Amino acid sequence: MGGAFGGKAGVDLEILAVLASRAVGGRPVRIANMREEDIASSPCGAGAEVYVRLGADGSGKFRALEMRVLLDTGAYADMGPRIARAILADCTGPYNIEHVFCECVTVYTNHTYATSLRGFGHVTSTFCIERTVDKMAASLRRDPAALRAMNLVRPGDVAPTNFTITESMLGNPGACLEAVKKLIKWDDGCVRQEGKLVYAKGLAVFWKTSSSPPDAGSSAVVIFNDDGSVTLQVGCVEIGPAMRTTAAQICAAALGMDVQNVHVSMPVSTAAAPRHWKTVASMTTFLLGRAILSAVADAKEQLGRLAALSMRCAPEDLEVHGGRVFRKSDPAQFVEIKSICRGFKFQNGNTVGGRVIGRGSVTMQNLTTLDRFTGHGRAGPYWTVGAQAVEVLYDTSDHSFRILKAATVLDAGKVMNPEAAHAVVRGGMGMGLSQATREGMEFDPSGRPLDTSLRTYKVMHFSQTPEYLTQFVETPNAEGPFGARGIAEHGALGMGAALANALSKAAGVQLDELPVTPEKIWLKRSEKPL
Amino acid sequence: MIPFEFEYFRPETAEDAVRLYHELAQSGLEPVYYGGGSELLTMARAGNRRFGAVIDVKAIPECAAVEEEGDKVYFGSAATLGAIERSGLFPLLGRTGARIADHTMQLRITLGGNIAGTIRYREAVLPLLLADASMEIYTPDGAQSVSIHQVFSGRLDLPPGALLVGCRVAKEFARARHGHVKKTKSEKIDYPVATVCALDADGYLRFAVSGVHENPFRDLTLEEIFNDTRTVPRLRADKIVEMVRPGAVSDVLGSAEYRLFTFKRALMEIFAMEREGAMV
Incomplete structure (x- = not known):
């Protein structure tokens, strides 16, 4: 607090x-x-x-x-x-x-x-x-x-x-x-x-x-772990108002997964974490939230491409929710995220893709x-x-x-x-x-x-x-x-x-x-x- | 952080404490008696006070005691404001102490520290002045018991190295009807702009004041005016305020005029309590 x-x-x-x-x-x-x-x-x-x-x-x-x-x-x-x-x-x-x-x-x-x-x-x-x-x-x-x-x-x-x-x-x-x-x-x-x-x-x-400043921005990296949970890397510093909880909630809501499965990495390593403008101006939820949504969209696109291989359909026919990628027209057809988030493995062992890492970056828009x-x-x-x-x-x-x-x-x-x-x-x-x-x-x-x-x-x-x-x-x-x-x-x-x-x-x-x-x-x- | 070295002693008798003080003083160590530490520690940290040795008096039984003794009540100098309030032995002293500091600090600040310290308000002394307390002092010549009026005039005046062991108050005063009014700048717990304690001694109201002047005081002439029922209370209060005006302090807590205004309000509230039978 x-x-x-x-x-x-x-x-x-x-x-x-x-x-x-x-x-x-x-x-x-x-x-x-x-x-x-x-x-x-x-x-x-x-x-x-x-x-x-x-x-x-x-x-x-x-x-x-x-x-x-x-x-x-x-x-x-x-x-x-x-x-x-x-x-x-x-x-x-x-x-x-x-x-x-x-x-x-x-x-x-x-x-x-x-x-x-x-x-x-x-x-x-x-x-x-x-x-x-x-x-x-x-x-x-x-x-x-x-x-x-x-x-x-x-x-x-x-x-x-x-x-x-x-x-x-x-x-x-x-x-x-x-x-x-x-x-x-x-x-x-x-x-x-x-x-x-x-x-x-x-x-x-x-x-x-x-x-x-008109170019103030934020960025986020969403990394899928072997068990299908997510590690969220952000650059903004927690100084009291539960920014990390908010970040985890936004990420979890966007992925349709339990907030317990989103791990926000802490403390912030300025050497490795993507830069966040400043934890000021009541702008953290806005900027960071947008960066997380952008990173989640990127990760979903990667998941869609990998799942499409397995499900033999176009990526745009798929949706990500609740730890699964499923067909919009028939949610009974799905693949678990945890089975594809390290890349898609064919039956003979060939693997394509790789670890799913979503990245997102935003700046303020139209400010002067x-x-x-x-x-x-x-x-x-x-x-x-x-x-x-x-x-x-x-x-x-x-x-x-x-x-x-x-x-x-x-x-x-x-x-x-x-x-x-x-x-x-x-x-x-x-x-x-x-x-x-x-x-x-x-x-x-x-x-x-x-x-x-x-x-x-x-x-x-x-x-x-x-x-x-x-x-x-x-x-x-x-x-x-x-x-x-x-x-x-x-x-x-x-x-x-x-x-x-x-x-x-x-x-x-x-x-x-x-x-x-x-x-x-x-x-x-x-x-x-x- | 306290930016200097000092030695620490914890004697178990007043005699040891006083002897230690003089030995340390002679060896140039600049000793201080130590109770709760709230003032010494903060002043040392801020560089406003240096000492070479600390003599903690909390282990001396007479310094720590809070007890009834026949027709008297006794408060050791190292008893905390909190302990005194909880004892219920002198309700006016308890109430006064409870408004000196937040609860956490009430459990550290001692009676002796509040009276003998350098922070000028020394509100805990007010009830003792009203109750004609006897002060138990220990010097190299041994224990002495003296009236508070002999050793306290604005501040405690003891010979160097003398230890205030405790204060003794007659039960008739400790249990007397009383009133306590404290006015602060804004926050409830703060130094006083004006604090007035009043105590009913056989139908004659005694009162003592902190905050208005540089030091706390009880003034017998003012008490006479206060009790002069030939005049209406408002005029009595006006007269008292006029007499107090020359020494009124102006500082960050309030201007002299504002202090006098709140002092008058406090007097009027005591009058009202008396009139309405609200003194307990």
Whole structure:
């Protein structure tokens, strides 16, 4: 369980290791940060200051968006410009807005430098857009959920970077919103006061596509063993979210065989394993899954050719399923895979063919870099959309709060492994809520980090976690393996926004800064004339 | 990793421990008394503390004991916060300790470590200040029993090498009605922005505070204001806050003004508990 959540994407310790190794004549060296050094000097999430203007007409239809993002990526650029580009490409959130101006400036500061962190800028952009949408709803006196529903992007609309969106690319944000409203019981009311306590609910919707290079790819090798089982070689590294299980499931489903008979080779040998771009961007299932399907198709073709010899028919009349190759017109005529996967042996001992090894390789398709001046282009292959909600219990006497419930509905395209899918989304929600309520690097005026120890840098403890409610919508992604979309980062994306929306309502002040803490609410309330 | 060498001793009597301390100190080894280690180990790892010898006091029976003694209760300095809470002998001390750290750490952090350590909040001392605890000290001259008010003023002030063996509290205080209010930045288990412990001594409410000032304190003048029923509670709280204001700390956990706000809330909650009979 777990993950690196982007922390391995930046180049940091590698530089030191190279320098240290050179100093000792190229011998191996080991670099280990202590926790305090890691927090202070290894890359963290990017900070941002964002200015948003949203224009709507009298009916509530969003007409124009202007957004300026100053991205604090610390002392080195590293992933900063790519995060900026990712924010730009999805800047509107899942809304159809005709007129969009978005500028994202990566700013060098004397803060700890930033790298990718679960969401790749989308936690920031979602927070800003979704807080603005709630304010718009308040000034139009509209239900925030209804205002969102009427403005959600739909197939046929144009993406912020100027291409026409299809259902396969988008999924169904409206269905996610409807489902999350039910989970959080939105229509039962959003604010309720009982003495000094206020119960309040907040919503957020989001979308995210990947920001990979246009040639990011993956590959897989499917090797049949003597007993008919399969060894699957892949290049992507398991860092927590059960990628190997997913890989085995995809391979087994494509071959119509028991998942127990698929052995995913581990650990990854970079000397021998086919290359996988990176285990990042919620793209592993998509890229690796496609590579596995391509390798399985290649293996099936080889099996078909070998079985055709034995069954005296054309390979195209055969099908592979359940450890057998059989005739489509008469499944009673079959040959076991294990009897042909080392090559077909004639009765007199002559053998033809050889071990069946399927290979598959894919890259992203039709992605472009964004035009430098217009921002036009296509950053990712599809979106994963979702809706989230939070219910808080706010204490008006000391401004403390508890998160009672948190709900997420994602359009997963196809849920491959329900238990793992719910778990990865809940994990993301916990991370998002922890960031939204506790986490944030604090610096003194000279840029020195103040929180370099887990004594004071608190993550949400287990006893403080809310009840998690998770659900999936399945709108197939035509290019994804079995229709799947990535879901790894998305649980975190809208949590801060939904929480701040709930607490802003509960406390009657605008909470526009993360993390939201009782002290910040107290400050806002103190500024407010009574 | 602790980046320096040190020697380890585990004496079985307070006398041995204190003698060992002085011998080691004389040979220049910079010894430290060691209980749970949560502070020493982490500070040593981070390079904030060096020592040449560790004298583990957990094997000394008086340091480890948690027990009733007639009309008194006794807590050894090496008793963990967890053990003290489970004993139920001094519920206010138990509750205060249970909010100092997560469960895992409650089973390591000792009473003596929390009181004598360098982490400034020292919340475990609050109930002891309220209960006029007697502190059992061992020095080269032998065992002594002194009032907590003689040796604790913001921090524990003992002669070098003196060992805090344990604390003794009269049952009338240990079982008195009490209140505990802790306000943190966000996470439930964290250092206090303000912690207030209150204890009912024959209808007179004593209280002690951690988090607001650099060090924990109990102030008899403030207690008089707190108990002055001629004024309404809110005004009493306001007056106390004004008197406390000059020493309020600003740091990453909260600004001085916010600390004072939460301190006042904590006082008001104690008043409310008292009014509603919620003190147990």
